[in-house]
Amino acid sequence: AAIDELGYRPNALARSMRRGTTHTVGVIIPDIANPFFGDLARSLEDHMFEAGYSAIICNSDGDLDKEARYLEVLQSKQVDGLLLVAASQPSEHLLEVVQGGTPTIVVDRELGDLPASQVMVANREGGRLAGQHLLDLGHRAIGIIAGPGGLGTSARRLEGFTAALTEVGVALPDDRVMRGDFRAVSGRAAVDAWLRTGDLPTAIFAENDLMAIGALSGAHAAGVDVPGDLSVVGFDGIAFGADVTPQLTTVAQSTEDMASVAIELLFERLRDGDAEPREVELPVSLAVRGSSGPPAR
Ligand code: RIB
Numbered sequence: 141a142a143i144d145e146l147g148y149r150p151n152a153l154a155r156s157m158r159r160g161t162t163h164t165v166g167v168i169i170p171d172i173a174n175p176f177f178g179d180l181a182r183s184l185e186d187h188m189f190e191a192g193y194s195a196i197i198c199n200s201d202g203d204l205d206k207e208a209r210y211l212e213v214l215q216s217k218q219v220d221g222l223l224l225v226a227a228s229q230p231s232e233h234l235l236e237v238v239q240g241g242t243p244t245i246v247v248d249r250e251l252g253d254l255p256a257s258q259v260m261v262a263n264r265e266g267g268r269l270a271g272q273h274l275l276d277l278g279h280r281a282i283g284i285i286a287g288p289g290g291l292g293t294s295a296r297r298l299e300g301f302t303a304a305l306t307e308v309g310v311a312l313p314d315d316r317v318m319r320g321d322f323r324a325v326s327g328r329a330a331v332d333a334w335l336r337t338g339d340l341p342t343a344i345f346a347e348n349d350l351m352a353i354g355a356l357s358g359a360h361a362a363g364v365d366v367p368g369d370l371s372v373v374g375f376d377g378i379a380f381g382a383d384v385t386p387q388l389t390t391v392a393q394s395t396e397d398m399a400s401v402a403i404e405l406l407f408e409r410l411r412d413g414d415a416e417p418r419e420v421e422l423p424v425s426l427a428v429r430g431s432s433g434p435p436a437r
Pocket residue numbers: 174176248249293322347348349350375376
């Protein structure tokens with residue numbers, strides 16, 4: 141009755157100091173506007189909420205300085221753990237956090253020399269699957285719209301894709317490699333650039349679905365039929381890929397499975413601060429839909 145009458149609310153800060161835990165975790169993702177990261181953050185938050193934890197979700201915009209700022213904020217709030225999709229390659233601020241003892245799980249983008257558990261997908265195999273699919277359809281003039289340089293995901297997918305083509309003697313000249321930023325506009329810009337040079341490939345692998353959807357938009361604007369004149373394959377398996385016309389063929393990765401493993405790794409570390417970091421690689425699968433078909437030209 142007194143609590144109701146006074147409208148008393150426990151002081152979370154005082155309670156956390158007494159308990160030595162805030163039951164809060166930090167989640168940092170590079171682009172909250174990308175459905176891949178939205179879905180991933182949502183799954184991470186769902187799992188943590190079920191375990192009685194609150195999640196503070198931060199958007200680094202792929203910017204290392206912003207990521208560093210959020211790491212400071214989350215540490216000042218004494219989060220019990222950190223689930224991080226890196227803005228790019230590690231920097232000293234991340235090393236400090238991990239060495240400072242904050243249980244940190246690296247999600248999606250590998251950060252080689254960080255002493256922290258990591259979960260990602262088989263990116264190289266995914267790139268190979270995309271290349272093999274287009275080769276099996278009969279394509280030989282194949283281009284790639286790669287993600288941002290300096291990211292493990294972009295590099296691994298390009299490696300796997302290139303390996304598939306090289307195995308059967310299909311060249312990947314420099315003018316068939318475009319660099320995007322994982323946003324739709326960069327995918328459209330790549331198709332526009334190939335159209336301007338008059339050297340549009342008969343098939344394109346985009347290293348994520350948003351750039352693939354941008355490529356579809358560029359093809360449509362130029363009256364290029366998909367898949368008749370141009371085949372397009374993406375990577376991620378976001379829901380929008382099934383809502384565009386034609387539906388997007390893509391290399392699917394499961395944000396739910398990635399989140400579930402990340403949480404398992406985090407609780408391993410929360411239960412035992414000396415737990416040996418480990419790396420989990422999840423499988424990918426090719427979802428063949430209407431945006432890929434045999435070459436007409
Ligand atoms: O769509 C965003 C991309 O960046 C995804 O492929 C994900 O793996 C991340 O690396």
